[in-house]
Amino acid sequence: IDDVNGNSRDGIHTACMAGSWMSVVYGFAGFSDYGGKFSFNPQIPSSWKKLKFSLALKGSILDVTLTHDAAEYSLRKESAGVSLRHRNVEFTLGAGEKKTFGLAPKLKALLFDLDGVITNTAELHYRAWKEMADREGLIFNQEINKKLLGISREASLAVILEANKVVWSKEKREKACYEKNERYKELISSLGKDDILPGIENLLKEAYDQGISCALASSSKNAPAIIKALGLEKYFECSLSKPLDFSAGIKAKPQPDIFLNAAESAGVWYTDCLGIEDARSGVCAIKSAGIKACGIKSSGDDVSAADIIFDSTKDLSLEKLKKLFC
Structure with a gap:
């Protein structure tokens, strides 16, 4: 350690140093110890080649090495076993054991x-909504129908009502959605x-x-x-x-x-x-x-x-x- 900038005459700011360490380990390595469970979701910057650090976990020493292609977790020989989670995979390491996970994205x-x-089924949806609209005296056409792409039944009814500038009670909206869905289910059978x-x-x-x-x-x-x-x-x-x-x-x-x-x-x-x-x-x-x-x-x-x-x-x-x- 050297006082490169000549600014440590009155001591070093250990809290700042700890914050930097946490930003690396809890940030880029994606480490979490919430609830006493240890997990990692690493995403290191593109300009970095490698990130390596050690953690003391319940008396065990874990060495972590991260590159863009892989994450390696290694438990030292003098350590007791520890349970870990890499992204969505849970695993356990015994003394002296290590496990490596690929980080390069792969279609799975x-x-x-x-x-x-x-x-x-757009036509089936259209028929079911059209029948409901006709019963209620509402305008419903293909232009309105286009606005229903990819949204829920309740949101779809809201679009139809807004297009007709009418407001329904919660009970009537729920009834209309139910009836439309029942008719749609009948059409699905075909x-x-x-x-x-x-x-x-x-x-x-x-x-x-x-x-x-x-x-x-x-x-x-x-x-x-x-x-x-x-x-x-x-x-x-x-x-x-x-x-x-x-x-x-x-x-x-x-x-x-x-x-x-x-x-x-x-x-x-x-x-x-x-x-x-x-x-x-x-x-x-x-x-x-x-x-x-x-x-x-x-x-x-x-x-x-x-x-x-x-x-x-x-x-x-x-x-x-x-x-x-x-």
Whole structure:
């Protein structure tokens, strides 16, 4: 240690030094000791080659080495065993053991929007909303319908009511949403294999064969019923076994919640995922989640913010998607 700037005559500011250390370890290394549980989510700056430090954890000494490609956790020989978590993977190290995790992003999961990506139930939605609007004497047309892309049932009704400059009570809104959904579910029963959009089943099969997980990222409460009607259950087991619970505070698109939840259901860290969307709000949700985005232009919505764009689902290619991670 040397007094390079000649400013330590009255001592050194240890609190400042501790703050710098914390910014590196708790910040760039993503260390957390909340609740006595030790976890890491490393993201070191592009200008750094390596970050290396040691931690004393409950009497054990852990050496951590981070590069852009890997994270290595090594427990010294004189240490007792310690339980750790690297991103979403829990593991235990014994004395003298080490474990290495790759940090370079790799495509491990595809997160699919439903409407306009896997199938097109827009016409079914339109028919159900149109019948409701006609009963209530409301104007509802394709122009209004375009504004319903990628948003929830309740938000869709709000758009329709606003377009008609009418206000309904909470009870009437809930009744209208319920009746629309019941009619929509009746229409869903008519779906079959022929309603899967071109190229989607081949993409699902290819991903399945290569061990790449697939998960649904849809706000539709009817998504499980639609997937079953299309005969695609085996590709989306993780989503069907744990459907979205909006009562838990999950926010609709363009907020990132739905895509982050889909990544979690697939058991894959978000940086190793790719989301596929045909709506602007969906692409915004993907990007807000820090996930790579694939945009489908077939709906006519603006998907220009996506990392890769296809004119139609029939043009989707797993090899092209994987190149985003090279």
